[in-house]
Amino acid sequence: MSILANKRLLLGVSGGIAAYKAPELVRRLQDAGADVRVVLTAAAERFVSPLALEVVSQHAVGRALWEPDGASRIVHTDLGKEVDLIVLAPATADLVGKIAGGLADDLLTTTVMACSTPVLVCPSMNTEMLGNPFVRRNLDALAAEARYTLLEPGVGLLACGVTGPGRLPDPPEIIGAAAAVLTPKTLAGVRVVVSAGPTREAVDPVRYLTNHSTGTMGFALARAFAASGADVTLVAGPVGLPTPVGVARRVDVASAADLARAVADAWDALDVLVMTAAVADFRPRVPAAQKIKKTDMAGELAIALERTEDVLATASARPGRAEKVLIGFAAETRDVERYAREKLARKGLDWIVANDVGAPGVGFGAGDNEVQLIGRSGAAVRYDRAPKDVIAASLVAALAESIARKVRRG
Numbered sequence: 001m002s003i004l005a006n007k008r009l010l011l012g013v014s015g016g017i018a019a020y021k022a023p024e025l026v027r028r029l030q031d032a033g034a035d036v037r038v039v040l041t042a043a044a045e046r047f048v049s050p051l052a053l054e055v056v057s058q059h060a061v062g063r064a065l066w067e068p069d070g071a072s073r074i075v076h077t078d079l080g081k082e083v084d085l086i087v088l089a090p091a092t093a094d095l096v097g098k099i100a101g102g103l104a105d106d107l108l109t110t111t112v113m114a115c116s117t118p119v120l121v122c123p124s125m126n127t128e129m130l131g132n133p134f135v136r137r138n139l140d141a142l143a144a145e146a147r148y149t150l151l152e153p154g155v156g157l158l159a160c161g162v163t164g165p166g167r168l169p170d171p172p173e174i175i176g177a178a179a180a181v182l183t184p185k186t187l188a189g190v191r192v193v194v195s196a197g198p199t200r201e202a203v204d205p206v207r208y209l210t211n212h213s214t215g216t217m218g219f220a221l222a223r224a225f226a227a228s229g230a231d232v233t234l235v236a237g238p239v240g241l242p243t244p245v246g247v248a249r250r251v252d253v254a255s256a257a258d259l260a261r262a263v264a265d266a267w268d269a270l271d272v273l274v275m276t277a278a279v280a281d282f283r284p285r286v287p288a289a290q291k292i293k294k295t296d297m298a299g300e301l302a303i304a305l306e307r308t309e310d311v312l313a314t315a316s317a318r319p320g321r322a323e324k325v326l327i328g329f330a331a332e333t334r335d336v337e338r339y340a341r342e343k344l345a346r347k348g349l350d351w352i353v354a355n356d357v358g359a360p361g362v363g364f365g366a367g368d369n370e371v372q373l374i375g376r377s378g379a380a381v382r383y384d385r386a387p388k389d390v391i392a393a394s395l396v397a398a399l400a401e402s403i404a405r406k407v408r409r410g
């Protein structure tokens, strides 16, 4: 279940062109289980219909400071206190400037000012506006306050025809950031390294051996650990995924040897190692120095392979292992639980996540997953098919207490 389930949200929409996306955002937040109320600025009403938002949200839309919905009720001082989170999307340069400057001249700005509810700010504007030093100063001023979380705009083709930073992130990113704000920070200060994605093993300068891993599950886990307050390093194989919000650093690697080196470098300063990456077990013993030409082959090409380093088994034998938590993933296509239990014991892990990558609709490349978390004691918990973000958040929630107990120092 998403952390947004049964949460009350206030979506504040200001007058940027991206306001036209607000009804869809409301829908997607509702899909995650949230109850969403909407407040529009006067400028926002130029871009999106209050009626559409009223119908979609199933609540009256807050519009004017001077027309409270009941004679005895002062709306602007109540609205913010009645919700768990305020999401400002899109947040205009004007709105950000007013909040940072302590100004409040409409329902949205007074609502934000008159409560201490956490605020997720999703600015969206033309690239030059975003680069304006006073706008940047205002954004940084909000980001410096614990109450405000800034979701930086994406890069893309903007309504003004320019391609650059300023685009409102898509609903899944906003929803992920909202979930992160609301997730209890049970792992604050815990240093987590998550590896994700496939590796590439060179055959020659233009070809390589790899696998079907897309990195989605590992990136979701990195995001979920960061949402729980952990200090996350993501060691990413060659995938085109953006670094999840909240991840402190990212190390891009290509081969199994690169990945092993990155984990070894990080070892002394980590508390938890989560090996989600699908690391190649074999690599060509001697990659060809030049491209292998098919005209050189007599219809058949034999490549001698050698074993790559076993990153988890090596980590398990390192000094300091006893103070750390090692979590592996077992991607299997048959006898999934049996192989996972064998791997847990053979590599001396604390936990293993058994992942049936052969089942239809889940595993490599799919949006969903279905896993089993197995601990050293032998106890297993099954997580039924759900989006990978939801599975990741459930795994982190399940692991948090035992991780915190083991690694929290003095």
Ligand SMILES: Cc1cc2nc3c(=O)[nH]c(=O)nc-3n(C[C@H](O)[C@H](O)[C@H](O)COP(=O)(O)O)c2cc1C
Pocket: 013, 014, 015, 016, 017, 018, 041, 042, 043, 044, 091, 092, 093, 094, 095, 124, 125, 126, 129
């Ligand atoms: C067509 C058009 C598009 C605009 N798009 C944006 C935008 O994407 N981001 C932004 O910060 N301001 C944008 N503005 C400027 C704001 O509408 C203007 O600053 C307004 O005062 C914002 O009011 P509000 O913050 O109360 O909603 C746009 C203006 C127009 C006319």
